Each structure stands twice: as structure tokens, then as C-alpha cells.
Amino acid sequence: MIESTFWGFLLRCGQGAVEAALTLLVGVVVAGVFRRMLGPAGTRRLFGSGFKGLFRGWLAGMLLPVCSLGVIPVAREMRRAGVPGGTVLAFVLAAPLLNPLSFLYGLTLAEPVVIVTFAALSLVLSTLAGLLWDRVFARATDAAESDELARRADAEPLPPVGLKRVLAVFVTAARELAGRDLAFYAVGIVGSAALSAALPFGSLQHTMHHSDKSSPLLMTALAVPLYSSPLPGMMKIGLMFEHGNSIGAAFVLFALGIGTSLGTLVWLFTDFGPRRAARWFAAYVGIILAMGYASEPLLYDTRKAEADHTHAFDDYSAPFPAGSGGPAEVRAKLAEKFGPLEQPAGYGFLALLALGLVARRADRAGRLERWLTAAPAPDRARSRWDVVVPGPVLGAIALLGLVAFSVVGAYLYYPxxxxxxxxxxxxxxxxxxxxxxxxxxxxxxxxxxxxxxxxxxxxxxxxxxxxxxxxxxxxxxxxxxxxxxxxxxxxxxxxxxxxxxxxxxxxxxxxxxxxxxxx
Missing domain, CATH: 1.20.120 (Four Helix Bundle (Hemerythrin (Met), subunit A))
Known part of the structure; x- marks a missing residue:
């Protein structure tokens, strides 16, 4: 029994790491774009404040292919630039939920009206969460703190035009990947793997029934510590609709299972303060449960025959029955997970992480960044590569490029x-x-x-x-x-x-x- 649990835990850790690699790469690169191309002032203009900022936070989140861990470096950079806390939280909660790939997947495998409704509810949910923070949990000193953060960020020079600016994005991404946020990523993946290892094999196959009114509550207990990237999460939701499971539980999985993880919560409590962040998150979960129970009678398809059991949640419990599992089975399942599309992301993640670790150890004083951001000598001849493109334009191109990457990725992932x-x-x-x-x-x-x-x-x-x-x-x-x-x-x-x-x-x-x- 203990041996099966151990090998199951290792397998879930490996599967989580493979699943997170691409969206983590996207997250740190976007953070690098914000810092070195868009700049703090451009980042504040991009997101704005008030209701406009909450809507822009939701919209930007919907377009970026990041997960509940990959959103952390982007949110950290937004905080550093002085973006208001409510807008940051609206982005953090919306970004993992849907992207072009997972939205297409959901439209195909579930009723389109349900997926569109979930997308609309994500706007309502992220807006309510941001307003709740700004109007109820914000401190009187938050505005002054954001102004001070913005002042410090504005004091850091942007790299000059040319290849230095592009190089600075990747150097920043590498250093941040190997920095403090790495602990949050590990907490998210290890915590989710520990949850799976603790649940016996197949123990969730007879749960989440539409007729069981406690299904959304059970899903909440699972989803809070769970890590799932958008695509596998949307696959589980598609299976729930296919098997006639609880709509309320599906919405909880959408909002909490895909939208948050233990790593996200630890980051939230660290950066926003544990006491008020915990109270805010409890209120947020309450809103999700209310929406889930309200959506059950409105969206449930009565034409679906409710299945007695489902394999939709097998990935959330132990992967091996008691007395089975071992290194050979772990290698075989990881090899299946680490396919041709996952391999470039995995190797790219490891390469960027190694570069970041070397940079942090060999250049603790940040000489490389100072060289990259140093103003060129007045008499230096401009290289033909030094094309003057405004930072905001470059930032917008980079963000649109990520959206285009999502579209191309959809055609590659779905042959x-x-x-x-x-x-x-x-x-x-x-x-x-x-x-x-x-x-x-x-x-x-x-x-x-x-x-x-x-x-x-x-x-x-x-x-x-x-x-x-x-x-x-x-x-x-x-x-x-x-x-x-x-x-x-x-x-x-x-x-x-x-x-x-x-x-x-x-x-x-x-x-x-x-x-x-x-x-």
C-alpha cells in the first residue's frame, strides 16, 4: 500500500510538471515582456483601474494561454508596476479559466451554450472578486503602496532599442523562473500530487452525481488544493456533461480546479497578507458555490442519462490500485504524457531554468541587467538591427503573438x-x-x-x-x-x-x- 502510494505520488508530480511546463514558460515570458518592453507605465495603461481595469484584466486573462501557476509571474509584474490590487486579482482568477485552445475544446465536447455561459460567468466572477477586494478588503494605505511601487518601477530604465531589448526579456524570464516563484510552482504541483496519492484508486468514480446535492461541496474540497491546466480541466468538464454529472460541481471545477491551486493561494497570502486574503478567498468560494447551485437547474441537460460511474476524476485520485505500481509503470505513463508536443515545452522550461539558476549564482549583483538597460553612448553608430519601435507597440505585438501561438497550437494539438x-x-x-x-x-x-x-x-x-x-x-x-x-x-x-x-x-x-x- 505504501509503495503504491509513493509511486503514485511520483507519477502525479511528473504529470503535473509536464502539464505545467508550457504555460509556465508563457507566464515568465509575458512577465519579461511587461517589464522590459511594455514597461511599468505601459502596463498600468494596458490594464487601467476601476471597472475598466477589471474588464481589461478579465479580457487579457482570456487571451493568454496560462494556467493557475503560470499566471503568478505575470501578476507579480503587474503588482510591481503599481496596478491596483482588484485588477490584479481579476486577472489572476480569469487567466487560467479559458484560452483559445480550451474554449474550442469545450465547445466541441460539451453543449456550446454551457461553455459560453461559463465564459460569461467568469467575467461576472472575476469582476465581483475584484470589486470585493477593492471595496471591502482593501486598506486605506493600498493606493499609496501602489503609487510607491509604481514610482520604484518607473525608476528602473528600460533597455535601449535593438537586440538588447529582446535579450533582456529572456534574461528577466530566466531569472524570475529560478527565483522565489519557483517555490509557488512546486507547492502547486506537489500539493496536488499529495491530494491524488491520498485518495484511493477509483474512489471518485461514483461521485459528482446530479442527484446528489452535496456534489458541488465535494468538488470544492477537491478543487481548492488541485492543480489543473486549462485543457485537461476542460476535458474533465466535457466528461461531466457527457455522463450527466452535476453542473454545479462542473462549475466549481471550472472556477476553482482550473482557476486556482495551492501555489496560487500561497502566492496570494504572501503578497496580499494572509488574514485578509483568507477572508477574501472564503467570500470568493462562497460566490462560486452560489453560482454553481444556481446554474444546476438552468443548465442541466435532462436528455442526458446520468451515468452510474465515471472515469472523469481518475486523475484526481491514486493512479495505481493497492499492491501495484512501480518504476516501470511510472516511466511508461510519463512517456505517454511527455509526447511530441510536450517535449519542446519541457526541454525549453529546463533550459530557461538552468540559465536562470546560472545567472542568479554567477551574477548576483545584476551586472548583466545593468548592461542590458544601460543607455548607449551618444556617439555610437546605430546598428541596422536597432529599429526604433515604441515599447507599448512591441508589448502589444508580443501579446498578439501569444494569441496567434494559441491558434497555431490548436491546429497542432488537434490534428x-x-x-x-x-x-x-x-x-x-x-x-x-x-x-x-x-x-x-x-x-x-x-x-x-x-x-x-x-x-x-x-x-x-x-x-x-x-x-x-x-x-x-x-x-x-x-x-x-x-x-x-x-x-x-x-x-x-x-x-x-x-x-x-x-x-x-x-x-x-x-x-x-x-x-x-x-x-
């Missing part, structure tokens, strides 16, 4: 139908052979990968054709249902039952292929 079925063919063969030969763990792993490919297929078709037909959606649902039945039998160690269902799985696979492949 076209031909590539999806090419990948499915290999996974299908591996899964069936493993199930027939009694290789239980290997078969379960391939079935889970196959299930993910069916979801990528739907989204890939949606973003290219702007529609998924009813026949295609039904064929995907039927295939996923058969995959779940075989997987359930294997988890229950019913090898004969799993093998008996293989013909139905094959038929569902052929029907899905016929529905999607254009004659």
Missing part, C-alpha cells in the same frame, strides 16, 4: 482526421493485442490513449469544418462508451469480460471511422 485515424490505427492494434494476451496494464494505458484521440478527432474536425455532425458526435460517444466498458472490465480484472466486449469495440471503431472519413 486533422487523417492523422487522428492514423494514430488510432496503431493504438487500436496495441490495445486489442494487449487485451487478448492478458497484458492488463498495457491494455488500459492504450485504451486511455485511444479515448483521448477520439476527443482530439472531434475538436480537430470542429476547428477545420466549423461543425461536427450529429452522426459524427454519436459515433464518437459510442466508441468512447465501448472503450470505457472494456477498460472497466480490465480494471476489475475481468479478462474474459473484456475480451468478450472486443467485437463491440471493433464495430464501434468501424462506425466512427465511417462517420468521419469523407468518401
Amino acid at each position: 486533422d482526421r487523417r492523422q487522428c485515424f492514423e494514430d488510432m490505427r496503431a493504438v487500436h492494434a496495441e490495445a486489442v493485442v494487449a487485451a487478448r494476451t492478458g497484458k492488463r496494464d498495457e491494455a488500459i494505458r492504450h485504451l486511455e490513449h485511444w479515448d483521448l484521440l477520439t476527443r482530439k478527432l472531434q475538436v480537430g474536425v470542429y476547428i477545420r469544418d466549423l461543425a461536427v455532425t450529429g452522426e459524427q458526435a454519436k459515433a464518437s460517444d459510442d466508441l468512447r462508451e465501448e472503450l470505457e466498458e472494456v477498460r472497466d472490465a480490465l480494471i476489475a480484472r475481468d479478462t474474459d469480460g473484456a475480451q468478450a466486449r472486443l467485437p463491440k469495440l471493433e464495430a464501434a471503431y468501424r462506425a466512427c471511422r465511417d462517420a468521419y472519413v469523407t468518401p
